[in-house]
Amino acid sequence: MADNAIGKIRNWQWTAAKTWRPQAYYEQNDWRATWNGEGGGILINQASHHIDLIAWLFGMPQKVYAHLKYGSQRNITVDDDVTAVLSYANGMSGVFTTRTHDFFGTDRLEILGDKGKIIIENGDSMNMKVFEQEEQLWSKDLDISAFKAIEENAPRYQEKVFEFHDRGQNPYVNIMKNFSESITENAPLYATREDGERNVELINAIYLSDWLQREVDIPFDQSLYLEKLNKIMEKEREG
Structure with missing residues (x-):
């Protein structure tokens, strides 16, 4: 992506x-899985790592529209099923879905x-297919007969498959080592404070969109988010 290998990004979709987590977890x-103890559900726990990668790969969206389910398949008060649609200033769009009840x-x-x-x-294999020129250029010259025969005479593209194998490295150890070296040796951090703040902002925007049941701009009204969150936390405390 940094080398623009597949051209301008149009869409992405991540399931x-x-x-999966049982009730015992x-x-x-x-x-x-509480608002007062954890601050949310799958978004703030398991899927925060995916959200972090989304922000790193594609940048921050301009708008977010989300639909969340809370305790839909588990006896919890927080989210266990998330679908979010992200829209970007450059015309790119993305869809992110995650859930803890899919065995x-x-x-x-x-x-x-x-x-x-x-x-x-x-996370262990990548397939990349690359045309010789942009799809909108080669496709405009197709007549209807060529369109119907496209499966037998597909446009030329190169295909590469990459395999990634577990090297037995502990990512938590590597992160802590990097953090200590940033202090003792001034080494650059793998993940900065700004990265973390961006991640939390995107997660909170997804929550706020669902609470308001409408699309939310980024940046959004932080005071409105806190107002909604505090009401939810109070309701949870009251049982």
């Missing part, structure tokens, strides 16, 4: 549902560009 500790699970990220497509499955 991140390899986050939530009952390990009182703070789990079979799916982890699939598709990124569509003018010149090709990237598909990442389960």
